[in-house]
Amino acid sequence: MKRSKLGFWGFVLPSFVMFAVVVLIPALWGIGYSFTSWNGIGNDVAFVGISNYIKIFTEDGDFRHAFLFTAVFSVLVVICVNLVGFLLALLVTSKAKGTTLMRGAFFMPNLIGGILLGFTWQFIFVQAFGAIYNATGLEFFKNWLSDTKTSFFGLLILVVWQLAGYMMLIYIAQIQNIPDDILEAAEIDGANYRQRLFYVVLPLVAPAFTIGLFLSLTTCFKLYDQNLSLTNGGPYNSTEMLALNIYNTAFKYNNYGEAQAKAVIFLLVVSVIGLTQLNISKKKEVEM
Amino acid sequence: MxxxxxxxxxxxxxxxxxxxxxxxxxxxxxxxxxxxxxxxxxxxxxxxxxxxxxxxxxxPDAFEKLEFVKSFGNSFMITVCSTGLILVFCSMAAWVLVRYKTKKSKVIFMMYASATLIPFQCVMLPLVRLMDKLHMMNRPGLVLMYLGFGASLSIILFHGFIKNVPVELEEAARLDGCNMVQTFFLVVLPMLKTIMVTVAILNVMWIWNDFLLPQLMINKPGWQTLPLKTFLFFGQFSKKWDLATAGLIMCMLPIILFYIVCQKHIVKGVTEGAVKG
Structure with missing residues (x-):
């Protein structure tokens, strides 16, 4: 092909200019802002060194709580979502009937926006659970979302419900890639279902687990919409996750500089997760 | 047995x-x-x-309070226009990034790949300031922003696909006198149909449901999208569950219908996006 410089840039620039304007420039600018006292309103932006970072780690209990909450919550979500997703994938690839319908139902929550899902579950937890409590008197259904524990589990149920179907799709793709003759050979050799699952299916699905684990981890780490519409961080900020904490620091308390410093820490954590994944999948490729 | x-x-x-x-x-x-x-x-x-x-x-009550026609129209126009721009400009960029095997191509592609790690909260505050200065805090501005945010994943997906498209046809077209634009739109583009569907589905689902970016950029009466309007609606009528339940069902309906109509493409697109993205 004849190499035309003009052609190259003509094709690359339209998307690249917008990418630079909304991602690259603000990201670099934002790192700069994290060292200032920017309040978002005036133009008086004073350089304050690393004092925002010091403040976050020493004075800001809410941030520490949001960080720990996000980490613990994400680990729990990752375990539950992948376990449920994998079991659902086994179920819909089994000999059961009506699996197309099941797939549709399991995946559907994933399509609906987080804001709608949060409000839907608010109705379920507060109104429907309340009605069940009134009818049966079971303590379990009492006052959901009004204390720390039920708010935590409420958010957990919502996210697992939403993401399990997504993980299921990834595992289905991998399970269907397993050649039938391998499974048949194992069956003829006398392997029972449990043995086939643990010694044939699981090792062959392993690459998908890397994808599933990290995808659910990063999705959960960045969670915002569901957090906002289900609990809005309440009660008493106990369910406030990182993204919501950053938003509130900026727009509720007008500490833009501090919010930006938190965002930089957030970026570092997400990057470490991303690079770990890259390393693991590269190693796997070598082994195979 | x-x-x-x-x-x-x-x-x-x-x-x-x-x-x-x-x-x-x-x-x-x-x-x-x-x-x-x-x-x-x-x-x-x-x-x-x-x-x-x-x-x-x-x-009908919720329909009116949500200004459903207006909000649906805004969501629809923004989603369709953004996805259209993404499909055209990102496939163009990915094509030259694959075919020009230069250092520049490599660097630009690496930028897109590493940008997938940047969380939105990291760019949010300076972005609002920058968009305000550029007078882009309106619906056309939002569409352009979606092109910028959608570019990373879309270009990665197109890039992976085009790498496996044989170059011979393009060379033949060039010999026959096609210029670069003709080669791309008449020869290359028709071969990208399957990946186009995947990229379109992923972007539609994300843009249709996106809440935070429209909230920051176009939170003005008459401009609001469906998720934005739902959120405001709940702020106003928080205990009015009769309107709220009907409103939620109405807002879910378009996406559920979309799913029923193109279930096969959605499942394929989402799986590919997860595995290759």
Whole structure:
């Protein structure tokens, strides 16, 4: 092909200019802002060194709580979502009937926006659970979302419900890639279902687990919409996750500089997760 | 042995259907209550509406309060325009990034790949300031922003696909006198159909449901998208579950219909996006 410089840039620039304007420039600018006292309103932006970072780690209990909450919550979500997703994938690839319908139902929550899902579950937890409590008197259904524990589990149920179907799709793709003759050979050799699952299916699905684990981890780490519409961080900020904490620091308390410093820490954590994944999948490729 | 297999299949089917209903139940509860008056919702959420208590007035009420036609129109136009721009400009960029095997191409592609790690909260504050200065805090501006945010994943997906498209056809077209633009739009583009569908589906789902970016950029009367309007609606009518349940069902309906119509493409697109993105 004849190499035309003009052609190259003509094709690359339209998307690249917008990418630079909304991602690259603000990201670099934002790192700069994290060292200032920017309040978002005036133009008086004073350089304050690393004092925002010091403040976050020493004075800001809410941030520490949001960080720990996000980490613990994400680990729990990752375990539950992948376990449920994998079991659902086994179920819909089994000999059961009506699996197309099941797939549709399991995946559907994933399509609906987080804001709608949060409000839907608010109705379920507060109104429907309340009605069940009134009818049966079971303590379990009492006052959901009004204390720390039920708010935590409420958010957990919502996210697992939403993401399990997504993980299921990834595992289905991998399970269907397993050649039938391998499974048949194992069956003829006398392997029972449990043995086939643990010694044939699981090792062959392993690459998908890397994808599933990290995808659910990063999705959960960045969670915002569901957090906002289900609990809005309440009660008493106990369910406030990182993204919501950053938003509130900026727009509720007008500490833009501090919010930006938190965002930089957030970026570092997400990057470490991303690079770990890259390393693991590269190693796997070598082994195979 | 046959009998045992049939038994297993039956048990699995029952478990599966039970789970499917359980997964769907929050929406069924919502649907059930959207046909009741507020008083009857508070009386018993779980009861079905009887012939006397069954009402449909919640829907027109919510329709009006949500300014459904306006909000739906905004969401629709923004989603369609953004996805259109992304499809054209990102496939163009990915094509030259694959075909020009230079250092520049490599660097630009690496930038897109590493940008997938940047969380939105990291760019959010300076972005608002920058967009304000550029006078882009309006609906066309938002469409352009989606092109910028969608570029990373879309270009990665196109890039991976085009790498496996043979170059011979393009060379033949060039020999026949096609210029670069003609080669791309007449020869390359028709070969990208399958990946186009995948990229389109992923972007539609994300842009349609996106909340934070429109909230920051176009939160003005008349411009609001469906998720934005739903959020405001809840702020205003937080305890009015009769309107809220009907409103939620109405907002879910378009995406559920979309899913029913192109289920196969959506499943394929989402799986590919997850595995290759």
């Amino acid at each position: 046959r009998k045992r297999q049939r038994m297993i299949s039956f048990v699995l089917t029952v478990i599966g259907l039970f789970l499917a209903v359980a997964f769907f139940s929050p929406i069924l509860v919502l649907l059930n209550n959207s046909f009741k008056s507020l008083k009857n919702i508070y009386l018993d959420v779980l009861a079905f509406p009887t012939a006397e208590t069954f009402i449909t007035t919640n829907y």
